[in-house]
Amino acid sequence: MIKCEDLYKIFKKNGFEYFTGVPDSVFGDWMAFLSDVDGKGLTNRIAAIERDAVGWASGYFAATGKIGVVYAQNSGLGNIVNQLTSLADKEVYGIPILLMVGWRGESGVKDEPQHIKMGKITLPLLDILGVKYDFLPKDIEKAEKIINRIKKQIELTGRPHALIVRKGIFEKYTGKRKDTADYELTREEAIKIIVEALSSGAAVIATTGKSSRELFEYRETKKQGHKNDFLMVGSMGLASSFGAEIALQKPKKKVFILDGDGALLMSAGALSTIGYYQPKNFVHIVFDNESHDSTGGQPTTSVSSDLVKMALANGYKAAKKIQSKKELKAAVKEFKKIKGPEMIIVKIRKGSRNDLGRPTISPRENLKNFMAFLKEK
Numbered sequence: 001m002i003k004c005e006d007l008y009k010i011f012k013k014n015g016f017e018y019f020t021g022v023p024d025s026v027f028g029d030w031m032a033f034l035s036d037v038d039g040k041g042l043t044n045r046i047a048a049i050e051r052d053a054v055g056w057a058s059g060y061f062a063a064t065g066k067i068g069v070v071y072a073q074n075s076g077l078g079n080i081v082n083q084l085t086s087l088a089d090k091e092v093y094g095i096p097i098l099l100m101v102g103w104r105g106e107s108g109v110k111d112e113p114q115h116i117k118m119g120k121i122t123l124p125l126l127d128i129l130g131v132k133y134d135f136l137p138k139d140i141e142k143a144e145k146i147i148n149r150i151k152k153q154i155e156l157t158g159r160p161h162a163l164i165v166r167k168g169i170f171e172k173y174t175g176k177r178k179d180t181a182d183y184e185l186t187r188e189e190a191i192k193i194i195v196e197a198l199s200s201g202a203a204v205i206a207t208t209g210k211s212s213r214e215l216f217e218y219r220e221t222k223k224q225g226h227k228n229d230f231l232m233v234g235s236m237g238l239a240s241s242f243g244a245e246i247a248l249q250k251p252k253k254k255v256f257i258l259d260g261d262g263a264l265l266m267s268a269g270a271l272s273t274i275g276y277y278q279p280k281n282f283v284h285i286v287f288d289n290e291s292h293d294s295t296g297g298q299p300t301t302s303v304s305s306d307l308v309k310m311a312l313a314n315g316y317k318a319a320k321k322i323q324s325k326k327e328l329k330a331a332v333k334e335f336k337k338i339k340g341p342e343m344i345i346v347k348i349r350k351g352s353r354n355d356l357g358r359p360t361i362s363p364r365e366n367l368k369n370f371m372a373f374l375k376e377k
Contacts, residue, residue: 001171002140004033010144011069012041014151016098018060020045021053021071022266026102027165028296031071032175035298046301048265049237050076054083058095067154071100073295074122075115075234084129088160096154099131099162106166113363114208114234126162133162136169175297183347184324187287188214190346191258193325194285195219197332198256203374205230205243206258209294210352211287215258216359227373231359231366237267240274240284244341247279250374254281254336261288261302268310274341275315282340284311289350297350311343319343 007030011017019042023031038044047053050072057068072080077099088095105111105119126133132153134146147163154161191214198204206212212231219226232239239257247255264271264286274282286307291297311319318338322328328346335342359366 001138002136002143002169003171004030004173006140007143007170008033008037008042010140010147014147015066016069016147016151017042018045018057018064018066018068019043019071019100020047020056020060020068021100022047022050022073022076023292023295023298024071024073024076024102024104024165025295026073026104026167027071027100027170028298029170029173031296031298033173036176046299048262048268048301050079051083054080054087054097057097058087058093061095061097067096067098067151069098069100071102073102074104074118075236077101077122077125078118081125081129084131084160089130090157090159094158095160096158097160098150098154099160100165101133101162102165103167109167112233112358122164131160131162133164135164135166138169183289183349185328185346185348186351187211187289187293187348188218188352189325190287190328190348191215192218193328194256194258194332195222195224197329197336199254200228201376202228202254202256203230203243203246203250203370204228204256204258205239205246206232207239207260207263208232208234208236209260209263210356211258211260213356213358214352217357226359226361226366227369229366230370231363233359233363237263237270239263240267241270243284244270244274244277244279244282246374247282247340248277251279251281252377253374254283255279257282257284259284259286260293261286261290261307262292262300264307265300265302265305271310271314271316275311278315278317279341280339282342283335284316284341284343286343286345287348288345289348291350293350293352307343307345311341316341316343319345321345321347323347 034044105115243257308319
């Protein structure tokens with residue numbers, strides 16, 4: 001296994017000192033290391049979505065003539081296809097970029113349903129895009145030879161090149177930066193308060209990651225069933241647009257979105273569309289722990305974003321930030337009576353239970369049951 005410090009030295013030796021992207025749990029230890037050394041020998045530019053990371057790295061190249069590294073889960077590779085073909089490609093601007101891609105859904109490796117398809121097509125997709133790739137080995141000496149060769153290849157061709165990272169490559173690294181999000185509520189506690197306040201006819205759409213898992217487990221504990229809930233296990237950032245369309249199509253049903261700060265920022269443009277179409281039965285709840293909790297707690301940029309003002313500026317009828325159980329209980333009651341769209345930002349602590357499980361129903365079964373629920377009067 002590779003020590004993060006050793007890989008850092010190899011990257012730095014080859015002039016790779018600029019990193020940007022969206023975190024992936026496959027190399028969560030490397031992400032924690034990047035956060036610690038940001039501004040102390042390299043730059044780690046936090047991007048809201050992978051396509052923006054290509055823009056950041058391209059701007060870095062234009063300003064410095066140096067090659068930037070864009071990191072992403074292979075699901076995020078789908079978010080940068082257009083940018084790789086219309087910006088970085090040799091037939092357009094020819095901007096050299098090193099892609100660092102975490103391989104979820106690798107053949108023969110057990111993984112979640114949302115990663116299976118992308119796992120199968122990751123390497124063929126790179127082939128189609130004309131992006132050469134290498135695998136990061138566990139041996140540091142072999143890794144150095146590969147990275148040295150990749151650097152020369154990128155400089156020679158002016159084309160992006162990918163470094164594929166499998167699970168279990170990095171040694172454990174414990175981040176040294178202290179969390180700033182020290183709030184009263186956990187996400188799981190907040191979900192319980194919200195669900196307890198909902199009517200039996202309310203629809204709930206939970207964003208990908210731990211929100212869906214915690215909602216599922218709470219329903220199991222209360223023996224409530226899961227037909228009211230859509231558990232979005234992939235497609236980060238799309239819970240709000242998915243739920244807003246349901247609200248518009250089913251105006252008699254109250255629709256609650258359980259979103260996260262990273263997911264909201266990733267698809268912030270959806271707020272404008274929601275504000276434009278004004279679903280009156282739409283309540284957008286954002287759990288804000290200033291981090292990508294499901295991939296290891298890497299920071300988002302929500303700490304510098306006023307999400308209340310964002311919502312109101314985009315046409316939401318009401319928006320409020322709360323930080324306590326008492327405030328959340330009052331806000332849910334209040335917002336059930338207001339005509340939307342509405343947003344509640346719930347400041348929460350990072351982390352979850354170590355024994356948190358995953359939904360035991362398949363995504364297709366979940367959708368089938370949810371659609372049947374939506375047909376009920």
